Amino acid sequence: MSVVPASTSTALDLPQEGVVVVRRNDSRIRAGQGMVSGMLRVVAHFGASLVKVQNSKQDTMGIFTVQYPEERLLLPEASRQMPILLYEDKSGQELCTSCFQCERVCPPQVIHITQAKDPTTGKPVPAAEEFIIEYDTCMSCGYCAEVCPFDAIKMDHVYELATPNHISMDVHKRGLNRPISYYDMIAPTLWGQVRDQALKKLQNNVKRRSGNIGVAPQMQGKVGKATAAAAPRAANGGSTAPVAAKAPAAAAGKSMSADKLARLQAIRAAKAGGVVATVAEDEPTVVQAEAVTPETSTAAAVTASGPVAAIGKNMSPEKVARLEAIRAGNSAKHGG
Amino acid sequence: MYDISHFLLSWTGQSWLVTLVGYILTTTMILVVGPVGMMLFTWIERRGIGLMQDRKGPNRVGPFGLLQPISEAIKTMTKEDITPVGADRWVHFLAPVVMMASTVLAFAVIPLGKLYPSQINVGVLFIIGVSALHTLGMLMAGWGSNNKFALLGGMRAAAQMISYEIPQVMSLVVIVMWVGSMRVADVINHQSNGGLNLNWHIFTPVGALAALVFFISSLAEGERTPFDIPEADSEIVAGYMTEYSGMKFAVFYLANYMTNLAICAVTTAMFLGGGNGPGTSIPYLGGLLAIIYLIIKVVLLFWFMVVIRATVPRLRVDQLMSFAWKFLLPLALFNIFAMGVWIAITQWGADKGFGFLNSLVGQPGSVARTLTAFAVTLVLNAIAVLGALALYRGRTRSYLAQQVTAA
Numbered sequence: 001m002s003v004v005p006a007s008t009s010t011a012l013d014l015p016q017e018g019v020v021v022v023r024r025n026d027s028r029i030r031a032g033q034g035m036v037s038g039m040l041r042v043v044a045h046f047g048a049s050l051v052k053v054q055n056s057k058q059d060t061m062g063i064f065t066v067q068y069p070e071e072r073l074l075l076p077e078a079s080r081q082m083p084i085l086l087y088e089d090k091s092g093q094e095l096c097t098s099c100f101q102c103e104r105v106c107p108p109q110v111i112h113i114t115q116a117k118d119p120t121t122g123k124p125v126p127a128a129e130e131f132i133i134e135y136d137t138c139m140s141c142g143y144c145a146e147v148c149p150f151d152a153i154k155m156d157h158v159y160e161l162a163t164p165n166h167i168s169m170d171v172h173k174r175g176l177n178r179p180i181s182y183y184d185m186i187a188p189t190l191w192g193q194v195r196d197q198a199l200k201k202l203q204n205n206v207k208r209r210s211g212n213i214g215v216a217p218q219m220q221g222k223v224g225k226a227t228a229a230a231a232p233r234a235a236n237g238g239s240t241a242p243v244a245a246k247a248p249a250a251a252a253g254k255s256m257s258a259d260k261l262a263r264l265q266a267i268r269a270a271k272a273g274g275v276v277a278t279v280a281e282d283e284p285t286v287v288q289a290e291a292v293t294p295e296t297s298t299a300a301a302v303t304a305s306g307p308v309a310a311i312g313k314n315m316s317p318e319k320v321a322r323l324e325a326i327r328a329g330n331s332a333k334h335g336g
Numbered sequence: 337m338y339d340i341s342h343f344l345l346s347w348t349g350q351s352w353l354v355t356l357v358g359y360i361l362t363t364t365m366i367l368v369v370g371p372v373g374m375m376l377f378t379w380i381e382r383r384g385i386g387l388m389q390d391r392k393g394p395n396r397v398g399p400f401g402l403l404q405p406i407s408e409a410i411k412t413m414t415k416e417d418i419t420p421v422g423a424d425r426w427v428h429f430l431a432p433v434v435m436m437a438s439t440v441l442a443f444a445v446i447p448l449g450k451l452y453p454s455q456i457n458v459g460v461l462f463i464i465g466v467s468a469l470h471t472l473g474m475l476m477a478g479w480g481s482n483n484k485f486a487l488l489g490g491m492r493a494a495a496q497m498i499s500y501e502i503p504q505v506m507s508l509v510v511i512v513m514w515v516g517s518m519r520v521a522d523v524i525n526h527q528s529n530g531g532l533n534l535n536w537h538i539f540t541p542v543g544a545l546a547a548l549v550f551f552i553s554s555l556a557e558g559e560r561t562p563f564d565i566p567e568a569d570s571e572i573v574a575g576y577m578t579e580y581s582g583m584k585f586a587v588f589y590l591a592n593y594m595t596n597l598a599i600c601a602v603t604t605a606m607f608l609g610g611g612n613g614p615g616t617s618i619p620y621l622g623g624l625l626a627i628i629y630l631i632i633k634v635v636l637l638f639w640f641m642v643v644i645r646a647t648v649p650r651l652r653v654d655q656l657m658s659f660a661w662k663f664l665l666p667l668a669l670f671n672i673f674a675m676g677v678w679i680a681i682t683q684w685g686a687d688k689g690f691g692f693l694n695s696l697v698g699q700p701g702s703v704a705r706t707l708t709a710f711a712v713t714l715v716l717n718a719i720a721v722l723g724a725l726a727l728y729r730g731r732t733r734s735y736l737a738q739q740v741t742a743a
Contacts, residue, residue, distance in 0.1 A: 038647045042388045046643075049387035065392045 077187040080142040080155040082135055083111075085128075085176040086183055088199075092219025093206050094177065095152030095198060097126035102144035102153055110134035111144060116213045126205045127214030131176060135161060136169035150205070151198035157186045174217040362453045366443045373634075374593040375405040380635065381593075381642050388646040412586035420482050420579045427480030432580070432587035435473030439594040441466040445520050446601045449611035449626030452521055459520035460512060463602055464505055467557060470595060471497035474566060474576045477588070481579035489575025492653065493566035496556055499660040500563070504553035506668035507546040510675045511537060511606050524610035530617050536609035541714040542675045545721070547607035549668045551637075554599040556660070559592065561645040568650055600637040601630070608633050663728045670720045674713045681709035 048061035055062075066073055083102075087094040098115040116129040144153045156178070163169065184191045205214070212220050379394075379402055386393025394401040419428055445452075445459040456462060471494055478490015512518055514537070515526045527536045537543030556563035567575035577588050604610060611626025618625070651659065684690040685700045698704040 035648060039643050042643050042646045045390060046384070046388045049390055054390065062390060063387070063392055064390050067392070 075157045075186075077190050079157050080140050080145075081159045082138060082140060082156050082161065083133055083142075083144050083153050083176070084156045084178045084183075085131060085173065086152055086154060086180050087177050087216040087219065088202060089179045089181050091206070092215040092222065093202060093209070094127060094173075094214050094216055095150050095180075095202050096128045096131060097150055097152070097205050098124075098128040098131075099126075099149065101147045101149065105143045105147045107141060107143065108137050108139055110137045116209075118210060118213070125209050125213050127209050128173060131173040132170055133176060134170050136166065150201050151194045154183050154187075177216045177218060361451075365448060365451065365453050366440060369448060370440060370443050370594040370597060371590065373597040374590055376635075377593045377597055377638055378405050378408075380638060381645075384639060384642040385646050388643070409586065412589075413583055415582035417582040417584060418579075422482040423579065424480040424482070427476045428579070429480075429584075431473050431477035431480055431576075432584045432591065433473075434476060435470060435591040436587050436594075438466045438469035438473060439591045439598060441469075442598040442602075443594075446598060447520060447524060447605060447610060447630075449628075449630050450616075450623045451627075455519060455521055458518045460508055460518040460523070460606075463520075463598075464501070464508065467595070467598075468497070468501060470557070470591075473591070477580065478576040481576070483579050485572040485574075486576050486578045488572045489566045489568075489578065492568075492572075493559070493576060495653075496563065496566060496656060499657055500553040500556035500664075503549050503660060503664035503668040504557065506665065506672065507550040507553070508606065510542060510546040510668075510671055513672070513675050513679065514542075520605055524605055524612065527609040528612040528616065532614045533609065533612040533616050534614070536607065536612065538607040540678070540710060541717045542671060542678050543607055545667065545671045545674070545717050547603065549664050549671065550606065551603055552664060553660075554603060555641065555644070556656070558596045558599050560596065560641055562648040562651045563656060564650060565653060565656060570650075596638060596641065597634070600634040600641070603637060604630060604633045608637075659728075663724055667720060667724050670724075671717065674716045674720070677716060678709045678713050681712060682706055 045061060049063045052062035054060070054064040085094060085096055096113075098113045100113055100115075103109075103111040103113050110133055112130075112132040114129040114131075116125045116127040117123060118125050140155070142155050145155050161169070180191070184195075382404070383393035383395075383401065394404040397403040397407045419425060442463055444454045445456060445462050447453070474493035474497070475490045478486045478488070478493065481487070511523060515523050517523070527533070529535050538547045555561075559566055565571075565575075567577060569575075572578070577585060580588055611630040613625065613629040616622040616626045616629065680688075680690060681693065681697075682705050683700050685694060693705070693708075694700075697708045
């Protein structure tokens with residue numbers, strides 16, 4: 001059995017200086033040499049701190065303070081803070097296809113997606129109508145980013161999320177959207193690995209989208225192609241919200257308050273293929289009346305779109321308006 | 337001070353004006369030098385120890401964080417002043433006052449360059465006396481707080497101060513023997529020769545040993561690390577200051593740093609030539625130079641204190657006591673003997689029975705006599721220091737061996 005030297009048996013050999021070997025039971029008389037050498041060491045640190053800054057883990061001399069609000073350490077590329085959604089810089093097209101993979105995998109179930117529908121056909125389109133992440137409950141596990149087949153959801157590096165406004169931690173699509181160039185900036189290597197396949201998949205998905213669907217909210221109006229494509233579609237369908245709203249509102253009578261009228265218009269606009277989720281939030285009576293069974297907890301956003309879709313299928317716009325007026329009247333009588 | 341009053345007298349011819357201005361200046365010096373120096377010292381300490389520990393230290397308030405003490409003064413002044421239930425109200429209230437008073441009194445005899453606030457003929461004794469009052473303040477704070485940690489801290493303070501005052505005084509005895517006066521001005525003038533003014537006491541073997549013993553004892557007196565057991569924050573919260581908050585705490589803090597300033601100034605005056613240095617013999621410019629030299633010396637001494645604080649861990653109570661009684665005190669006593677030898681060799685002639693030295697090395701006061709005295713005392717003190725180290729270490733080792741066999 002051979003004796004292994006102590007120096008070779010250490011697993012980790014860090015290039016550090018100033019290793020002090022303590023010899024116990026040393027009977028020499030020492031007139032404070034140890035203290036003096038310690039003081040010289042301290043003075044050396046003092047001098048080094050005046051002139052230099054530590055720039056690596058092995059560097060033991062110089063100031064290591066990072067003056068946080070002004071100075072920040074660069075986070076590693078794979079650092080996970082909060083999930084964000086990516087959209088293409090020029091066209092504004094979002095990479096998300098609302099495949100619900102992230103919503104399914106999310107351990108605290110804080111991701112809520114509504115799939116976009118084509119306004120004319122009513123069929124699903126590979127794009128997200130609304131995308132909500134509850135940042136306050138998100139645990140930054142990064143599963144959503146890992147599972148996403150389209151590289152649409154990624155982990156951001158922003159960690160200063162403290163706010164006095166709790167509800168602002170429910171971040172909607174507009175708040176989640178970031179351009180690809182931003183992610184390329186914070187994680188160039190990681191994005192470089194997936195860049196080509198992600199953009200190729202985006203190309204295929206854009207073919208199946210129409211109008212402004214799938215365009216990041218903050219990019220709408222700025223992108224020439226998308227708005228140009230949307231205009232003829234609106235003319236063709238003949239059911240843009242302002243036009244459709246006029247006649248029924250008049251038919252509904254002058255007894256209705258402006259508030260009710262606004263709600264009516266909103267419902268019609270929604271039926272015509274516009275915003276769904278916001279209307280549902282404003283109209284608790286509709287959800288209640290249609291008696292939608294809450295099947296799954298994740299389907300909150302989906303059920304919101306349910307009633308309007310149901311109304312749209314069975315009734316004409318005039319009927320819906322009348323029904324709505326009656327209901328509103330009832331709820332007013334009951335002191336609602 | 338003499339220059340200024342002389343100038344005023346010749347200019348106005350009014351002696352009462354000279355007296356008035358003199359008193360105003362003296363009072364201002366005593367009351368302003370301490371607090372301003374304390375502000376500088378806290379800044380030096382915190383920035384210094386920060387740099388020694390690879391940090392930056394306070395750098396937000398004012399340029400380089402120089403106004404940090406002001407912001408802290410505002411903070412402590414606006415805080416609530418709490419007297420604990422069951423405390424001895426008057427003792428609790430008076431403790432910081434006593435601390436502060438003893439510290440300010442010491443500044444009455446500490447010269448600022450060539451400006452002497454008060455020239456009493458027992459200045460050295462006065463310094464020792466008022467610094468002993470300091471201990472009373474700590475004991476009062478510990479007793480009056482109705483808190484076990486405060487009481488422990490106060491008791492530790494009393495034990496430590498009493499122990500370390502003895503070697504401190506013994507090392508000052510050497511200087512008094514040499515100078516032949518207790519007046520601080522005489523001690524400082526003794527260290528100037530009209531030329532380079534570099535014949536400071538610390539440059540002789542006896543003076544160096546005395547300075548070492550005095551400085552170490554003063555560290556204990558000012559509760560500096562490694563002798564900060566009265567306020568050992570990892571053991572007894574904050575020691576005697578535990579129950580103090582707001583302005584009273586600030587007064588303790590102020591008194592502590594002013595004590596450190598006084599220690600540095602006294603060490604400078606006794607051993608490092610006060611304001612003496614090259615060029616201080618020039619009539620008017622010399623006075624200004626003396627102030628600058630003094631400030632440099634005091635700041636460097638305090639910086640050395642900070643280095644010690646950054647290097648040495650706190651002593652245990654028994655280590656503290658044995659170090660004072662078994663190491664410092666014998667050395668200080670032996671140093672008095674060495675000073676006797678020095679005086680005999682340099683000054684005594686045939687009338688004192690040392691006529692044989694006249695033929696061997698020369699007349700009293702000659703350079704040869706001084707050199708001989710230097711060599712003899714160097715050997716004596718070297719033997720003393722090494723012997724004391726060996727004995728002290730041997731005692732420590734046998735004590736440790738007993739502990740090991742007992743365990």
